[in-house]
Amino acid sequence: MGDLKRLGxxxxxxxxxxxxxxxxxxxxxxxxxxxxxxxxxxxxxxxGLFDVSHMGxxxxxxxxxxxxxxxxxxxxxxxxxxxxxxxxxxYGLFTNEDGGILDDLMFANRGDHLFVVVNAACKEADIxxxxxxxxxxxxxxPVTDRALLALQGPQAETALARMVPGVAxxxxxDVGILDSDFGALWISRSGYTGEDGFEISVPDATAGNLAxxxxxxxxxxxxxxxxxxxxxxxxxxxxxxxxxxxxxxxxEAGLTWAIQKARKPxxxxxxxFPGAGRILAELAGGATRQRLxxxxxxxxxxxxxxxxxxxPDGGNRIGVVTSGGFGPSAEAPVAMAYLPAGTSGTVWGEVxxxxxxxxxAPMPFHPTSYKR
Amino acid sequence: MKYTEEHEWLRVxxxxxxxxxxxxxxxxxxxxxxxxxxxxxxxxxQGDEVCVIExxxxxxxxxxxxxxxxxxxxxxxxxxxxxxxxxxxxxxFFKMKIDDMSVLDDFMDEDAYNExxx
Numbered sequence: 001m002g003d004l005k006r007l008g009x010x011x012x013x014x015x016x017x018x019x020x021x022x023x024x025x026x027x028x029x030x031x032x033x034x035x036x037x038x039x040x041x042x043x044x045x046x047x048g049l050f051d052v053s054h055m056g057x058x059x060x061x062x063x064x065x066x067x068x069x070x071x072x073x074x075x076x077x078x079x080x081x082x083x084x085x086x087x088x089x090x091y092g093l094f095t096n097e098d099g100g101i102l103d104d105l106m107f108a109n110r111g112d113h114l115f116v117v118v119n120a121a122c123k124e125a126d127i128x129x130x131x132x133x134x135x136x137x138x139x140x141x142p143v144t145d146r147a148l149l150a151l152q153g154p155q156a157e158t159a160l161a162r163m164v165p166g167v168a169x170x171x172x173x174d175v176g177i178l179d180s181d182f183g184a185l186w187i188s189r190s191g192y193t194g195e196d197g198f199e200i201s202v203p204d205a206t207a208g209n210l211a212x213x214x215x216x217x218x219x220x221x222x223x224x225x226x227x228x229x230x231x232x233x234x235x236x237x238x239x240x241x242x243x244x245x246x247x248x249x250x251x252e253a254g255l256t257w258a259i260q261k262a263r264k265p266x267x268x269x270x271x272x273f274p275g276a277g278r279i280l281a282e283l284a285g286g287a288t289r290q291r292l293x294x295x296x297x298x299x300x301x302x303x304x305x306x307x308x309x310x311x312p313d314g315g316n317r318i319g320v321v322t323s324g325g326f327g328p329s330a331e332a333p334v335a336m337a338y339l340p341a342g343t344s345g346t347v348w349g350e351v352x353x354x355x356x357x358x359x360x361a362p363m364p365f366h367p368t369s370y371k372r
Numbered sequence: 373m374k375y376t377e378e379h380e381w382l383r384v385x386x387x388x389x390x391x392x393x394x395x396x397x398x399x400x401x402x403x404x405x406x407x408x409x410x411x412x413x414x415x416x417x418q419g420d421e422v423c424v425i426e427x428x429x430x431x432x433x434x435x436x437x438x439x440x441x442x443x444x445x446x447x448x449x450x451x452x453x454x455x456x457x458x459x460x461x462x463x464x465f466f467k468m469k470i471d472d473m474s475v476l477d478d479f480m481d482e483d484a485y486n487e488x489x490x
Binding site: 030328352 | 403406424430431453
């Protein structure tokens with residue numbers, strides 16, 4: 001596969017029968033012999049192990065003091081960074097001067113530094129962005145010697161606690177550095193499936209042993225990118241480059257929950273991030289379009305790119321599906337689309353030249369089960 | 373049984389040709405979640421897109437393997453599209469009436485098909 005990079009656990013994926021496909025510059029397992037549908041359902045019923053080592057792990061250490069680093073990082077996004085206590089993680093969004101989204105990410109306060117996890121396809125741009133914008137306040141260090149695994153599902157805690165008992169004490173979005181037989185694990189109680197679970201940064205040297213030890217447990221099965229996508233879609237979570245990008249604002253994307261009070265109009269640290277003019281205006285007065293959930297009637301999926309109309313014939317083109325497919329747990333097709341703000345009721349998606357009805361529906365499409 | 377380059381199998385049943393997809397095709401598609409069938413009594417020309425198969429991954433078409441009339445479709449697939457994965461060789465999509473059965477001789481036999489898919 002040409003110039004594609006290989007994951008540290010490549011041989012394990014091949015041994016497990018993973019079908020390898022190009023994704024964000026890496027050869028990644030899209031599915032294992034179990035297949036996308038069963039992998040998805042297994043994750044919701046037991047525990048699924050995902051290799052997400054393609055994602056960017058970055059450490060930001062202060063050049064002077066944490067307060068300056070926190071203030072510098074806050075200037076990159078409409079998020080309350082100062083309010084994140086030590087040992088806690090938060091979802092963040094880098095924005096540009098137009099209010100568009102450069103990337104979405106997770107960041108954790110680890111006391112004397114921040115730990116950041118960014119999307120694979122954006123990681124080089126993100127690192128350059130942070131190096132340029134934080135040069136006075138932070139040293140930006142990409143972590144290149146650790147794999148990143150996600151263990152997701154209702155039995156993730158039971159499985160991981162056998163090896164790392166301390167994880168049972170963690171709540172949703174807690175982070176910790178926990179000792180184990182596999183070295184120091186950087187663990188957060190979070191994920192991208194809507195399920196309870198953990199993301200585990202593990203030294204490359206012991207990552208294979210940790211993955212095998214987890215896979216040896218009856219609850220745990222390896223899960224590929226295909227089910228990762230259907231799980232996050234049912235959970236109503238955005239995929240960068242599809243549901244959010246530089247042309248969408250956090251308000252249009254329905255991510256206002258990620259903008260805490262302190263950064264909103266009237267907040268203690270209102271504005272002061274790229275694109276604040278537009279984003280604050282949209283927070284106050286609303287955006288003209290928004291990301292909405294769709295439940296197509298029948299069983300035919302409305303996939304990315306499906307054009308949405310306001311009538312079964314004729315009418316107006318009102319938007320486009322940004323992610324869509326069949327939801328194995330929803331047992332029905334589900335989709336997200338950008339549509340005029342306030343759209344409700346029935347719309348029509350054009351699939352293979354024919355218009356099919358779809359109902360505007362709340363997200364998530366499948367209830368989340370985070371351990372708060 | 374005969375096979376097409378489009379990964380369909382063809383089986384003769386009296387004066388009809390029964391059409392399904394191969395195990396190899398089903399495996400490549402992944403879990404099938406939706407099948408769109410043609411209307412019975414449709415005239416089809418070879419290469420026409422007559423069925424749509426949606427899997428968890430993508431949509432693909434089944435092409436009419438021959439000129440003829442589609443006389444019957446397998447409506448079980450509408451309720452249970454997963455049958456395609458469970459038993460691809462036992463799950464037919466449609467039956468065609470064709471004028472000249474001898475054209476079937478031009479299609480691959482099992483050995484030739486297995487060689488094609490390597």
